[in-house]
Amino acid sequence: MGAALAINVEEAVGELIQLVSFNLGDEEYGVEVLKVREIIRMPNVTRVPNTPYYVEGVINLRGKVIPVMSLRKRFSLGEAEYDKRTRIMVMEVENELMGFIVDSVSEVIRISASEIQPPPPVVKSGVDQECMSGVINQTERLLVLLDLEQVSSQDERRMLTSVTI
Amino acid sequence: MTMEIEDQELLEGFLAETTELLEKLDDDLVTLEKSPSDSDLLNRIFRSIHTVKGASSFLGFELLVKVTHKTEDVLNRLRKGELVVNPEIMDVILEAVDLVKLLVSDIRSGDIKEREVEGTLVKLLPLLSENAAEATVIPAATPQPEVVSAKRGKKKSTTKSEKSAETVVVLQNPVPEAPRVVAPEHAPVALKPVESKNEELADNSTVRVDVKRLDDLMNQVGELVLERNRMIQLNANYQGGENLDVFGGDFGKLTKRVNFVTSELQTQVLKLRMIPVEKVFKKFPRIVRNLARDLGKEVDLRLLGEETELDRSVVDEIGDPLIHLIRNALDHGLESPDERVAAGKSRVGTVVLSAAHEGNQIIISIKDDGRGVDPDRVGKKAVEKGLVTEEQLANMMPREILDMIFLPGFSTKEKASDLSGRGVGMDVVKTNIKKLNGIIDIKSELGKGSEFILKLPLTLAIIQSLLVEVNGEIYSIPLSAVLETLRVEVSEFHTISGKEVLKLRDSVLSLVRLENVFGVTGDYADNGSCYVVVVGVAEKRIGLVVSRLLGQQEVAIKSLGKYLANLAGIAGSTILGDGNVALIVDPVSLIDGREGVSAGRMAA
The missing domain is CATH 3.30.565.10 (Histidine kinase-like ATPase, C-terminal domain)
Known part of the structure; x- marks a missing residue:
């Protein structure tokens, strides 16, 4: 994945990329705006039993039932109460909708592709290396670019193997 | 050959009609064997074959014409009383009909293969000659497969090969070398191809709907539109500051009517999906x-x-x-x-x-x-x-x-x-x-x-379900699996090797506490009594222990998606009246789960 994105990045040098930036704790993350379907407030979440603890459950998105996961829990960033700033980012992952719970969504930023640097080899935060597709180092902020497709596809694999055991 | 048919619609019409006729034919033929004197039935069978022959000759499917033509001839003799139905004749006719089905399914798949039809044809021929006073009739060119293979796909040849098949020659020795070709191929597998072909024939991509049902549906939709207009009007009144009591009353009425219309509509749509x-x-x-x-x-x-x-x-x-x-x-x-x-x-x-x-x-x-x-x-x-x-x-x-x-x-x-x-x-x-x-x-x-x-x-998309509460969480249990519900005191539970059971009349029912299976942590004021929902799947029964029964509701099944596929005990989800999602319990995997088989299942 890292390789594929690297190529993308190289091709896109100088091009502007739009990112949605969001917060998990004190850290700031970003995902490509085109991948985000919508951003909604926390509705009632129905817990789904026998799922990994970071899967909060399912929600009703205008008649569609979609799973939501807490990115905080997913990346082991500690739990936090949901408040009025909490948002669900609904993204299309492998042709299915999925919600990711984040502390808050701040803004859409434009950066040039050349600003994206490969992720540092060792990152202290709990974010899995594979889910991180780059780091954006602007003067007063550090933004971690996430690849959420990677997040869920990894989980799926993990869940599948756990089922077969 | 399909290429030659400019009018695809014509071909589709042909396939639909032929399929229908052939499906009926099997049944009719078997009935005919039991009541050989039923001339109406015989005539109907004859007409079916004749229709297939006519249509296929029109569209230029020569192989089909050949087989149906000969079959028709045999049926014609039965009709005239020159032959009497017996199991042997029926075997041959059924074989011919099978062949026709095979040819039709070839046409449907658009991949028309060379089929060995001579074997079946040759079997039909003696039937055309037996009892005939003059002599045994055998078509001139029959034993040469080239007649078929060489000319396939050429429209011009239709007439030619038909002629050749019809040309008859008087021979002393009937059925030359035919059985040798046929017997090994057809006899032992008589049963199997029939089944698989039937599956293929059943075309499920299109639906035939009774016009009456469609009209009914349209009527209901019309009603719904009326109710929608009414609702818009009500909203306008409300915005305009209408007296709340009046609004409340009107809204109540509207709710009832919308409820009525939608459930009618639902029934109608379900009916469209119904087939006998x-x-x-x-x-x-x-x-x-x-x-x-x-x-x-x-x-x-x-x-x-x-x-x-x-x-x-x-x-x-x-x-x-x-x-x-x-x-x-x-x-x-x-x-x-x-x-x-x-x-x-x-x-x-x-x-x-x-x-x-x-x-x-x-x-x-x-x-x-x-x-x-x-x-x-x-x-x-x-x-x-x-x-x-x-x-x-x-x-x-x-x-x-x-x-x-x-x-x-x-x-x-x-x-x-x-x-x-x-x-x-x-x-x-x-x-x-x-x-x-x-x-x-x-x-x-x-x-x-x-x-x-x-x-x-009756259907898989919308199910009747029993809503239950398990320590504050709501679950839906498919009513089709529910046999009965009981209110019991926890003290009535017994245990057998550590597992809870309940004595239910003359049998012992294994119990599953849903709160344990689903890891429900919520508090529930346990006043010593709870409900047991007895579910049965296939031949097994277990009792699900829940805290409360909430009632029966018709729910539409929603998939949980790939990400949450294969969860033990969960078949899918549904959206309740208040917009919240409730999970549908899968009694199958719960019952299996008790046996130590981990089987997850997903409703589509």
């Missing part, structure tokens, strides 16, 4: 006939309630299990004619296949008057095969013993035959019925016969 069970049933007379002949048994198959309608999704799934059950009834259930006479029964065994509605379920039963299932024999076999131990067997009730025939690998047959005995069949039945959220029941009386009863939901 006849679609599945009608292939059985043919199968039973062949089976009976193969097994040397005499069988009278009776079909009841063929007009019973059920959802197409269910119809598609139910064919296989029924074939297995019918085979079982014939092979295991019914005795040979001599045995029957010795047992004081009539020579001819009876198998009754019936369908009926019962509430929101369809009941299909396969009943035979054969020897019945012997629990002792089943028990002995199960021990022999290592499926249960002697002690386990001793503790089992007769019912539970009978249920063991559904275990994979179980068979009482000493030797596996072509038809049954490998111990796969009943397992397939069980799996299929489970997939449909159905229940299977066995009734058996030794020496008198046995009956298999399938209870299936």
Whole structure:
């Protein structure tokens, strides 16, 4: 994945990329705006039993039932109460909708592709290396670019193997 | 060849019509064998074949024309009374019809293959000559396959090959070298191709809908539009500051009407999806006939309630299990004619296949008057095969013993035959019925016969469900699986080797606490009593312990998506009236889960 994105990045040098930036704790993350379907407030979440603890459950998105996961829990960033700033980012992952719970969504930023640097080899935060597709180092902020497709596809694999055991 | 047909619509029309005619034909032919003097029936069969012939000649499907033409000739002789229906003639006609089906399915797939039709044709020919005063008639060019192969696909040749087939020559020695070509290919596999071809023939991508139903649907939609307008009006009134009491009253009325209209609409749409069970049933007379002949048994198959309608999704799934059950009834259930006479029964065994509605379920039963299932024999076999131990067997009730025939690998047959005995069949039945959220029941009386009863939901998209609360969380249990609900005191529970059970009349019911299975942590004021929902899937029953029953509701099944697929105990989800999501409990995997089999299942 890292390789594929690297190529993308190289091709896109100088091009502007739009990112949605969001917060998990004190850290700031970003995902490509085109991948985000919508951003909604926390509705009632129905817990789904026998799922990994970071899967909060399912929600009703205008008649569609979609799973939501807490990115905080997913990346082991500690739990936090949901408040009025909490948002669900609904993204299309492998042709299915999925919600990711984040502390808050701040803004859409434009950066040039050349600003994206490969992720540092060792990152202290709990974010899995594979889910991180780059780091954006602007003067007063550090933004971690996430690849959420990677997040869920990894989980799926993990869940599948756990089922077969 | 398809390329030549400019009008694709014409071809589709042809396929639809032909398929319909052919599906009916099998049934008619078998009936004809039983009542050879029924001239109406014979005429109908003749007309069907004739129509197929006419249409295929028009579209230039020569092979089809050839086969249907000869078949028609034979039928014509039957019609004129020059031949009398007997099983041998019927075998040949059925073979010809099978060939026609094969050719039609070739055309449907757009991949028209070279088919060996001469073998069947040659079998038909003697029928055209026998009893004929003059001599034996054989077409000139028949034994040369090139006639067929060389000319395929060329429109021009239609007339030519038809002519060649019709040209007749008087020969002294009938049927030259034909049996040699035919026999090895057709005889042993007589049964199998029939089934698979039937599947292929059934085209499920298009629906034929009664115009009346469509009109009804339109009417309902019209009603709905009216109610919508009414709602917009109400909202305008409300915004305009209408008296709240008046608004409340109007809104209440509107709610009732919308409720009425939508449920009507729902019924209508469901009806559009409904097809008569006849679609599945009608292939059985043919199968039973062949089976009976193969097994040397005499069988009278009776079909009841063929007009019973059920959802197409269910119809598609139910064919296989029924074939297995019918085979079982014939092979295991019914005795040979001599045995029957010795047992004081009539020579001819009876198998009754019936369908009926019962509430929101369809009941299909396969009943035979054969020897019945012997629990002792089943028990002995199960021990022999290592499926249960002697002690386990001793503790089992007769019912539970009978249920063991559904275990994979179980068979009482000493030797596996072509038809049954490998111990796969009943397992397939069980799996299929489970997939449909159905229940299977066995009734058996030794020496008198046995009956298999399938209870299936009418549709798979919308289900009746029982909403229950488990420590504050709401779950939905498919009502088709619910047998009864009980309010019990926790003190009435017993334990057997650490597992909770409940004495329910004369049986012992294993209990599953949903809060444990689903890890529900919420608090619930436990006042010592709770509810037990008895669910049954296929032949098994367990009790689900819940805190409260909330009532019955019709719910639309929503998939949980790939990410949450295969969760044990969860079949899907649904959206409740308040917009919250409730999970649908999957009784199948809960029951299996108790047996230590981890099987997840997903409703689509």
